[in-house]
Amino acid sequence: MPPTEHTIKQFDADLEHIRSMVLQMGGLVESQIRNALRGLLASDADAIESAIALDRQVNEFEVEIDEACAQIIARRQPTAGDLRTVLSIAKTVTDLERMGDEAKKIARTAKNILDRGQLVVPRLADVTHAAEVALEMLRTALDAYARLDSVAAQDLIRADEQLDIEFRAIMRQLITYMMEDPRTISPAIDIVWIAKAIERIGDHSKNIAEHVVYIVDGTDIRHTKGQAGASLA
Amino acid sequence: MINFWIAPALRFLVLSLTAGVAFMLFGPVSALCIFSAGLFALVIVQLRYLDHLRRWLKSPDEVTIPDGWGAWGEVFSELYRAHRRETQGLSRLADALRRSELAAQALPDGVVLIDGELRIDWCNGAAERMLGISRINDRGNVLTNLVRYPGLAAYLARATRESDEPGLLIETSGNAPSTLSIQVVQFAVEDKVVLLRDVTTFERTERIRRDFIANVSHELRTPLTVVNGYLEHLLGGDIDPAMQSRAVDVMFAQAQRMSRLVEDLLVLSRLEADGNPLHEDVVNVPKMIDVLIEEARTYGRGRHHIVAQVAPISVFGSADELRSAFTNLMSNAVRYTPEGGTIEVSWQAAREGGGVVFSVTDSGIGIAAEHIPRLTERFYRVDRSRSRETGGTGLGLAIVKHVLLRHQGALEIESELGQGATFRCRLPAGRVHAAEDAELSAP
Numbered sequence: 259m260p261p262t263e264h265t266i267k268q269f270d271a272d273l274e275h276i277r278s279m280v281l282q283m284g285g286l287v288e289s290q291i292r293n294a295l296r297g298l299l300a301s302d303a304d305a306i307e308s309a310i311a312l313d314r315q316v317n318e319f320e321v322e323i324d325e326a327c328a329q330i331i332a333r334r335q336p337t338a339g340d341l342r343t344v345l346s347i348a349k350t351v352t353d354l355e356r357m358g359d360e361a362k363k364i365a366r367t368a369k370n371i372l373d374r375g376q377l378v379v380p381r382l383a384d385v386t387h388a389a390e391v392a393l394e395m396l397r398t399a400l401d402a403y404a405r406l407d408s409v410a411a412q413d414l415i416r417a418d419e420q421l422d423i424e425f426r427a428i429m430r431q432l433i434t435y436m437m438e439d440p441r442t443i444s445p446a447i448d449i450v451w452i453a454k455a456i457e458r459i460g461d462h463s464k465n466i467a468e469h470v471v472y473i474v475d476g477t478d479i480r481h482t483k484g485q486a487g488a489s490l491a
Numbered sequence: 492m493i494n495f496w497i498a499p500a501l502r503f504l505v506l507s508l509t510a511g512v513a514f515m516l517f518g519p520v521s522a523l524c525i526f527s528a529g530l531f532a533l534v535i536v537q538l539r540y541l542d543h544l545r546r547w548l549k550s551p552d553e554v555t556i557p558d559g560w561g562a563w564g565e566v567f568s569e570l571y572r573a574h575r576r577e578t579q580g581l582s583r584l585a586d587a588l589r590r591s592e593l594a595a596q597a598l599p600d601g602v603v604l605i606d607g608e609l610r611i612d613w614c615n616g617a618a619e620r621m622l623g624i625s626r627i628n629d630r631g632n633v634l635t636n637l638v639r640y641p642g643l644a645a646y647l648a649r650a651t652r653e654s655d656e657p658g659l660l661i662e663t664s665g666n667a668p669s670t671l672s673i674q675v676v677q678f679a680v681e682d683k684v685v686l687l688r689d690v691t692t693f694e695r696t697e698r699i700r701r702d703f704i705a706n707v708s709h710e711l712r713t714p715l716t717v718v719n720g721y722l723e724h725l726l727g728g729d730i731d732p733a734m735q736s737r738a739v740d741v742m743f744a745q746a747q748r749m750s751r752l753v754e755d756l757l758v759l760s761r762l763e764a765d766g767n768p769l770h771e772d773v774v775n776v777p778k779m780i781d782v783l784i785e786e787a788r789t790y791g792r793g794r795h796h797i798v799a800q801v802a803p804i805s806v807f808g809s810a811d812e813l814r815s816a817f818t819n820l821m822s823n824a825v826r827y828t829p830e831g832g833t834i835e836v837s838w839q840a841a842r843e844g845g846g847v848v849f850s851v852t853d854s855g856i857g858i859a860a861e862h863i864p865r866l867t868e869r870f871y872r873v874d875r876s877r878s879r880e881t882g883g884t885g886l887g888l889a890i891v892k893h894v895l896l897r898h899q900g901a902l903e904i905e906s907e908l909g910q911g912a913t914f915r916c917r918l919p920a921g922r923v924h925a926a927e928d929a930e931l932s933a934p
Contacts, residue, residue: 281635286639289641405632
């Protein structure tokens with residue numbers, strides 16, 4: 259039976275609904291990360307708890323969206339652009355869920371720091387800055403996803419390098435810190451965990467941006483070190 | 492109406508008369524020929540005008556409206572007037588539309604129009620700035636896809652025409668974090684207006700007010716707990732005389748702390764009260780500084796070197812208020828500088844702008860950069876335990892800031908952790924009194 263106009267419309271509505279769910283999940287992850295960071299910076303126990311609690315909702319979203327993707331593939335057998343959209347939704351959801359886990363990790367570490375009653379946390383200012391860069395990356399990635407803006411997505415892919423540089427700088431400073439005074443090793447290791455989580459959040463944002471390019475242009479630019487991106491731009 | 496029929500009737504009459512004359516002169520055949528030729532000519536003329544009309548209707552335009560003969564002329568001029576009225580009405584409508592759009596654009600509050608599926612239809616400039624969306628590029632995009640605050644989607648979906656939902660508060664992040672109050676109103680079958688208001692300042696003042704009350708209560712409770720504890724012991728009677736005198740000493744110290752706090756609170760509320768004009772006097776600041784340094788030496792029990800560089804400049808202002816500001820800065824320096832440290836006090840003309848600057852530089856513990864912007868907040872403390880044991884009330888710098896505001900001046904703080912700190916009070920050129928003036932009032 260050839261698809262009628264009605265089925266096509268219904269398919270578009272379904273796809274749009276899933277896309278909206280992905281972006282809602284993205285918003286949830288954004289606020290989870292923000293809460294985790296507020297908990298860390300302002301020693302706000304409530305924010306930490308809420309970051310940990312939000313992870314559950316994020317996971318529920320992942321299950322729900324995966325189920326919806328499986329349904330849409332089984333029922334409608336999408337092709338071309340639609341298939342790319344469904345595939346990339348499934349991948350984006352995985353990235354978002356991992357980011358949620360990283361946020362939970364940050365919140366747990368912040369809780370440890372808070373419970374120990376530790377007053378001075380080494381290199382917190384640098385971590386804060388890196389975290390802001392990562393959050394901004396996530397927001398740009400989700401905006402590009404909502405607008406299907408592959409140009410913004412490609413800019414973001416290049417911006418990820420800045421975060422990597424920042425991460426390496428934090429590590430170097432922490433190493434000096436630990437060598438100077440061995441008593442700072444255990445708090446410094448906490449900061450290493452947090453910095454690593456932030457760096458991972460940046461990587462996942464980059465992945466989402468790559469999915470956007472894949473949906474819009476149909477080119478897979480993963481693992482190409484940005485050359486494909488450069489030639490497209 | 493009658494005019495309209497006269498011309499065709501005349502034309503028909505002329506034609507009939509001509510045909511009648513021909514009938515009398517040449518017989519019926521030629522008369523019929525002439526009559527039908529005349530009718531044929533009239534039909535051709537009518538068809539030509541009809542063609543004009545058809546062509547004009549294809550692209551109606553005031554300039555190219557055809558001119559006509561006889562009845563057609565009237566039809567065309569009616570048409571012309573109708574067209575004129577229509578275009579005028581349209582341009583008035585477009586004007587009204589443009590005006591209301593401009594008005595909506597100029598609103599300080601954000602306005603977004605969305606349809607039943609939450610797709611953006613229109614938004615004004617304030618909404619573009621608050622939410623980071625674009626009126627042109629994001630038209631047709633789902634609002635909650637771009638503004639992804641948890642709870643917003645559910646809130647927007649919930650709002651119907653009858654529902655009386657209270658507003659939703661969301662906190663935006665990014666370069667300028669702000670708190671937005673969101674209210675949604677349904678106005679057509681499915682369409683909704685989303686109203687956004689920036690309540691950042693309101694929220695902040697609310698928070699400061701709440702914190703202030705909590706802080707004052709806390710600050711007063713701590714000494715009261717100590718006093719109550721000792722009083723309970725004394726009332727119980729089982730206390731030896733040595734202990735008793737110590738208890739009285741401690742209670743006295745705590746009572747003093749409470750009265751200092753209340754004193755500072757009263758000073759602050761006086762400074763803030765509206766309708767409390769600045770008491771303008773000529774203040775002999777150098778003399779005042781001499782007294783303050785003496786006091787600081789006594790207070791610090793000679794543990795610091797105090798160096799002063801004082802220029803003979805007097806200013807207009809309130810002697811009491813300025814003394815209270817300068818005393819606060821001096822006692823801070825004494826309290827936070829360890830034994831053997833140096834405190835530099837200076838009163839000099841400003842390098843630029845012609846004002847005058849009072850500055851206190853200490854070699855104390857210094858302040859980390861992140862604390863500096865918040866130091867003048869009431870009860871803000873870098874290290875809670877330390878500043879209370881040194882006897883601060885947490886209100887000193889707030890008082891300094893307010894005094895300077897009342898003197899059109901400003902407080903500048905420069906410090907680095909472990910490197911000491913410099914507090915500068917800048918007074919504007921307009922407050923400087925002639926340096927040589929002999930008639931100076933006592934500080």
